[in-house]
Amino acid sequence: MATTANSLRLCVRARSQLSALAICPSQASPLRRALSTTPARCAEEGVSGDADELGKKKFYDTAGDVLKDLAKVGKRQARLAQPMLDRWEQLPQAEVARLDKLTKEVIQGTAEIRRPVKVQRNSFWNTNEPDSDMITDEIGEDDFEEDDMTSMAHGKLEEHREYREYARIAIWEMPLLAKFATPFQPPKGDQVLRFRYTTYMGEIHPAAKKVVVEFSPTDLKDLTDVQVMKLKKLAGARYNPEKDIIKMSCERFEHQAQNKRYLGDLVNDMITSAKDPTDTFEDIPLDLRHHKSKVKHRFPKKWLLTEERKKEIEAERQRSYHLDQEKKASGGLIDGVKQIEQMQQLAPVREKVPVRVLR
Amino acid sequence: MSAPLSLRCLLRPSAPVPRSITAAASTPSPWTATFSTTASAQKDGQKMGTPKKMSAKTKGSVSTHMNPTGKKQTMAKFKKNKGAKTGKPPLPGERKALRKRIQLSNNNALPVAGLVELEPKDLLDPTKVGTMVALPGEMQDSLRTLEAFKPTQFWPMFRQPATLIRSETVDLIAQMQEAASKKQMLRAVITGERITGKSLLLLQSMAYGLSKEWIVINIPEAQELTTACTEYAPVPDTEPVQYMQNNYCLKMIQAIKKANSSVLAKQATVYSHPELPQNIPINSSLLALLNAAKEPESAWVVFQAFWKELMHKDATRPPILFTLDGLQHIMKISDYRSPAFELIHSQDLALVRLFCDTLSGASPLPNGGAILAATTRGNAPRSPSMELALAQREAEQAGTEPPAHEPYFKGYDTRSEATLKSVKVMKVKGMSKLEARGLMEYWASSGILRATVDEKAVAAKWALSAGVVGEMERASLLTMRP
Numbered sequence: 001m002a003t004t005a006n007s008l009r010l011c012v013r014a015r016s017q018l019s020a021l022a023i024c025p026s027q028a029s030p031l032r033r034a035l036s037t038t039p040a041r042c043a044e045e046g047v048s049g050d051a052d053e054l055g056k057k058k059f060y061d062t063a064g065d066v067l068k069d070l071a072k073v074g075k076r077q078a079r080l081a082q083p084m085l086d087r088w089e090q091l092p093q094a095e096v097a098r099l100d101k102l103t104k105e106v107i108q109g110t111a112e113i114r115r116p117v118k119v120q121r122n123s124f125w126n127t128n129e130p131d132s133d134m135i136t137d138e139i140g141e142d143d144f145e146e147d148d149m150t151s152m153a154h155g156k157l158e159e160h161r162e163y164r165e166y167a168r169i170a171i172w173e174m175p176l177l178a179k180f181a182t183p184f185q186p187p188k189g190d191q192v193l194r195f196r197y198t199t200y201m202g203e204i205h206p207a208a209k210k211v212v213v214e215f216s217p218t219d220l221k222d223l224t225d226v227q228v229m230k231l232k233k234l235a236g237a238r239y240n241p242e243k244d245i246i247k248m249s250c251e252r253f254e255h256q257a258q259n260k261r262y263l264g265d266l267v268n269d270m271i272t273s274a275k276d277p278t279d280t281f282e283d284i285p286l287d288l289r290h291h292k293s294k295v296k297h298r299f300p301k302k303w304l305l306t307e308e309r310k311k312e313i314e315a316e317r318q319r320s321y322h323l324d325q326e327k328k329a330s331g332g333l334i335d336g337v338k339q340i341e342q343m344q345q346l347a348p349v350r351e352k353v354p355v356r357v358l359r
Numbered sequence: 360m361s362a363p364l365s366l367r368c369l370l371r372p373s374a375p376v377p378r379s380i381t382a383a384a385s386t387p388s389p390w391t392a393t394f395s396t397t398a399s400a401q402k403d404g405q406k407m408g409t410p411k412k413m414s415a416k417t418k419g420s421v422s423t424h425m426n427p428t429g430k431k432q433t434m435a436k437f438k439k440n441k442g443a444k445t446g447k448p449p450l451p452g453e454r455k456a457l458r459k460r461i462q463l464s465n466n467n468a469l470p471v472a473g474l475v476e477l478e479p480k481d482l483l484d485p486t487k488v489g490t491m492v493a494l495p496g497e498m499q500d501s502l503r504t505l506e507a508f509k510p511t512q513f514w515p516m517f518r519q520p521a522t523l524i525r526s527e528t529v530d531l532i533a534q535m536q537e538a539a540s541k542k543q544m545l546r547a548v549i550t551g552e553r554i555t556g557k558s559l560l561l562l563q564s565m566a567y568g569l570s571k572e573w574i575v576i577n578i579p580e581a582q583e584l585t586t587a588c589t590e591y592a593p594v595p596d597t598e599p600v601q602y603m604q605n606n607y608c609l610k611m612i613q614a615i616k617k618a619n620s621s622v623l624a625k626q627a628t629v630y631s632h633p634e635l636p637q638n639i640p641i642n643s644s645l646l647a648l649l650n651a652a653k654e655p656e657s658a659w660v661v662f663q664a665f666w667k668e669l670m671h672k673d674a675t676r677p678p679i680l681f682t683l684d685g686l687q688h689i690m691k692i693s694d695y696r697s698p699a700f701e702l703i704h705s706q707d708l709a710l711v712r713l714f715c716d717t718l719s720g721a722s723p724l725p726n727g728g729a730i731l732a733a734t735t736r737g738n739a740p741r742s743p744s745m746e747l748a749l750a751q752r753e754a755e756q757a758g759t760e761p762p763a764h765e766p767y768f769k770g771y772d773t774r775s776e777a778t779l780k781s782v783k784v785m786k787v788k789g790m791s792k793l794e795a796r797g798l799m800e801y802w803a804s805s806g807i808l809r810a811t812v813d814e815k816a817v818a819a820k821w822a823l824s825a826g827v828v829g830e831m832e833r834a835s836l837l838t839m840r841p
Contacts, residue, residue, distance in 0.1 A: 285766030320814030327813075335811040336803035343469050343806065 063099060064088050192219040193267065197256060210251035211259040213267065216244050223274060230281045231274035237290040461508045462515035463499060469806035470518045479570040482524060482532040482563060489797035493521040494566060501569050501618040506579035507562040511737075513832055517805050523798050523828075525556070527787050528563050534783075535564060535729045539573070539678040542727035546718055548686060548779065550749055551787030553736040554829020560787060561682050561733050568680035572622050573728060574669065576615055578714065581685035582738070583607065585705045587694035594659070594709055601709045602695065603659035608710060609652055612662055616649045622677055623649065629671050632664040639664075659709065666713065670725055678728035683714055685735040690745040690775035706774050719778040732782075744772040748779035756784060789826025792817060798831070808835055 067088060070081040088096075149157070187194070196212040198205075217223070217231045217239075232239045235246040248266065250259040327333040475481075477492040494502065499520060502508060514520055531547070538545040549557045561577075568575040583589060584607060591602045616623065623646040631641050637651040645668055652661035669679055683689070693705040706712050716722045717730050724730070734745070751761040764771060790798070796817045802808035810816055824830030 287767055289767050320818070324813045324815075333811065333813060334800045334803045336806060336809040339469060339804055340806045340809070 063103070064096075189219075189221070192216070193264070195260060195263075197260075207251070209254060209256050209259055210249060211256055211263055212247065212249040213260075213263045214245050214247045215267065217246060218244060220271065223271070226280050226282060227274045229286065231270060232286055233281045233284060234270055234273060236287070239288075239291075241286075241288050241291055242293050459510055461503060461510060463503070463508065463520050464518060465515055466518070468516060468518040469804065471521070471801060471804040474519075474521060474801075477522070477566060477570070479567055482528055482567050483536060484524075485526070485529050487524045488526050488529060489524070489791075489793040491521045491523050491797060491801045493519050498566055498569055501575075502562060502565060504614050504617040505565060505575060505577040506614070507565050507577060509558055509579075512559070513836060516807055516836065521801065522559065522563055522566070523790075523794060523801075524563075525560075525790060525794050527556075527560060527785065531560060531564060531731075531785060532567050535567065535680075538729060539571075539727045542678075542725075544717075544720070544724045544727060545729040545731075545783070546720055546781070547729070547731050547783040547785050548718075548749060548752075549731060549733040549785050549787060550686075551734075551736075552827060554827060554832075555787045555789065556828045557733040557735070557787050558684055559828075560785075561684060561731060564680060564729065564731055565682060568678075568729075569618065571678075573678045573680045574615075574619050574622055575680045576611070576682070578611070578683040578710075581683055581688035581711075584708060584711055585688045585691075585693040585695070587696075590655075591695055591708070593698075597709075599707065600697065601707055601712060602703060603709045605655040605658045608658035608662050609655045611710075612649050612652045612658060612665070615665075616646065620646060626668075626676065628668050629673070630664075630667060632667075634660055635664055636660075662710075670722070672725035676726040678726055679724050679730075680728055681714065681717060681730045683732045685739065686732040687734060687739040687742040687745055689715065690742040690778070691740055691772060704772075704774060706778070715774075715778045718782060720781055741770075742772070742775065743768065743770045744775040745779065747771070748776050749784050752779065752782060752784040753786065789824070790821075790828060790831075791826065792821055795821045795826060795831060798828070799835070802835065 064085070067081045067085040071078040071085060091099075192215045194214045196214070198207055198210060200208050217228045217235075220228070220231070223231065232246070235248075238248050239246050248263060250263050250266075253259050253262060324333065471491070474491060474493045476495045477498070481487050481490075481492055508514055508520070531549075534545050534547070549560050551557050565575050565577060578584065584604060589604050589607045591604050594601045594603045624644050626645040627642045628639060628645060628648055629641065632639055632648070635648075635651050636654075636657045639648050639651055645665065648665055648668065649661065651664075652658045669676070689705045689711045691705060692702045693708060695703040695708070697703050706715050714730070714732075717724065718732060734749075747762065747764065754761040792814075796812065796814070799808060799812045799817055799820065803810065803812045820831050820834050823834050
């Protein structure tokens with residue numbers, strides 16, 4: 001609960017426009033120089049180096065002062081501030097005094113915090129010295145000053161923005177792509193190669209250059225059976241006997257087109273070699289050790305409960321029922337327990353012999 | 360819940376904590392010598408509790424704890440039930456004898472009414488499929504001598520050994536009979552899943568052979584020949600070198616003699632055998648020939664002479680039944696080594712080679728008969744050649760395309776494949792419901808299946824075991840197993 005309340009408070013604080021406006025008026029400070037290579041010297045510019053004075057300058061004494069200043073900023077602000085200023089002036093004196101007192105107390109109480117940190121020149125390693133070489137002033141950079149959402153909230157917000165961006169694209173831009181759609185044409189008999197490319201939607205990715213080609217050696221109509229076999233042997237582990245497909249990939253070169261060119265040349269070379277009659281590889285068996293076909297167990301058709309099967313089962317049950325009934329009637333039904341009982345009755349009864357009881 | 364009970368779960372089995380040696384040493388026993396070069400061989404040494412001794416002492420128990428008084432505490436559930444200590448370890452071979460013990464009757468089982476004794480024609484009668492037949496007493500002795508009964512089978516649970524006539528039995532025996540009537544040879548391999556009854560089918564064929572007065576020779580476990588557990592020696596003047604196993608041969612000759620004595624007594628020798636240690640004149644009985652093997656040294660020579668006599672073509676000679684269980688073991692390289700420390704192929708062992716030559720049909724039995732080999736699935740080495748050859752023969756028999764060799768697999772054995780080039784493969788599958796019912800009725804009549812044997816009960820067990828005999832026994836009788 002505490003964290004919820006805390007985050008709520010932070011959010012409210014962050015959203016309080018008024019104070020933000022009051023603290024950073026939109027007008028540029030007259031103290032800032034247009035261009036300078038030397039550091040600003042406070043004393044020369046007439047701004048006091050006294051910290052307390054600076055605090056007073058920055059922080060208003062009363063809420064009325066804030067409203068008055070605000071009214072001077074611009075027309076819109078004046079229009080907003082005027083009614084509030086009127087109401088402020090109508091407040092009873094005691095109330096104004098109480099508020100003023102409270103404001104002063106707060107300012108005094110927080111003065112310590114607002115005081116700038118003085119660098120200790122003679123500290124070990126000059127610990128607190130700001131590094132002027134750094135682009136950012138790293139001191140206190142990561143401190144959370146309670147004037148913003150948490151970074152997680154920022155992340156979430158960013159995520160939402162992304163969602164919405166893609167949603168906008170989906171609604172407004174994607175339908176326009178339909179103009180470029182072409183109907184699917186199944187490959188012709190002479191289009192045996194199938195290439196696969198990968199796009200990462202404009203992102204730079206190391207695998208974007210990869211091209212994969214797949215083709216079935218039996219689709220190459222101008223090859224004889226022996227040549228097709230030789231082609232499979234040449235392909236080695238790239239041949240899948242289950243699908244009868246040779247699959248090769250290339251990502252050796254920088255660009256997709258180069259890789260594709262290479263694969264196309266390679267396929268051509270393989271076909272040329274397969275056609276080469278000097279060695280047909282007929283004495284070498286096709287090596288399929290690389291491939292393990294998966295056995296897919298399917299429900300046996302014999303087990304399906306069709307009408308005929310149901311009738312068969314019913315007939316079998318009838319038959320076994322009648323068989324048992326017949327056996328029961330003829331006394332042929334064997335019961336293990338009854339057998340034992342019968343045999344126990346048949347067994348000769350042992351005569352009871354008096355036994356001497358030991359004392 | 361009491362706290363001690365719940366805290367007990369925190370007690371964990373752990374190694375016993377030896378009492379620290381320093382603690383023990385701080386209170387020296389008055390009996391220990393202050394300085395000695397000899398080890399103190401007394402109980403005190405154990406009491407001192409060196410970690411090694413403690414672990415040896417408590418090896419049997421899984422979890423022990425030392426309580427403060429130094430007494431061991433064992434958790435009841437981890438306590439091992441050690442039998443009564445007789446104080447004497449079993450003698451060499453005693454454990455094996457117990458393990459291999461064959462018990463063929465049990466007086467606690469009920470005698471089965473209407474159980475008839477086996478007759479050879481029953482094994483041929485398709486109408487008898489699904490009935491049990493008892494093995495006659497004499498045949499029991501012969502089969503026991505031939506080691507046809509296996510200790511893993513359920514013989515000790517019944518009053519007398521009986522066997523179920525299955526369709527496979529009828530099929531095999533019919534083929535045997537047909538071959539014998541034509542003076543031909545049946546060469547078959549019996550194969551099938553585990554515990555489907557392959558060994559029992561061999562037993563039935565042996566029972567048929569014995570009852571028909573064939574000469575029955577059996578190798579009960581092929582692994583006894585090839586796992587280098589029996590002695591071997593090179594056979595002189597053989598190229599490539601073959602190896603004889605004299606001790607095993609002697610044992611086998613004695614079994615043949617005992618099981619087929621009546622048949623062998625009637626048969627006379629036709630050759631003189633000068634190589635034998637004892638002069639066996641022509642026209643003496645085969646039994647006398649076998650009696651020449653008194654020492655292991657002459658066993659292989661005598662067996663060779665015996666085999667030569669059996670190979671003599673003569674109308675009066677009976678057919679031969681030669682069976683072997685555990686075919687995989689002879690279809691690979693054996694565990695024996697040659698003098699050059701190279702592994703010997705199983706088929707370079709003379710007895711195995713004799714069997715393989717007969718099985719392959721290279722040396723046919725002139726007087727007809729059958730040579731049967733059963734595969735084993737329990738303790739079997741991998742024999743890809745045998746598996747492939749059997750699959751090929753099976754496909755050929757079914758008229759389908761036989762499977763081919765895997766071209767890049769190196770584990771094939773060409774000699775084994777050559778052996779199984781033209782054998783008949785008989786696949787033993789699960790029983791039919793009719794056979795299952797016959798068997799279960801026999802169990803119930805023996806009083807070891809306490810249930811009514813109706814079609815429902817049979818269907819339940821049959822479905823559970825897919826008709827496999829061993830699985831049915833497991834499903835119904837395992838709780839009864841001694």
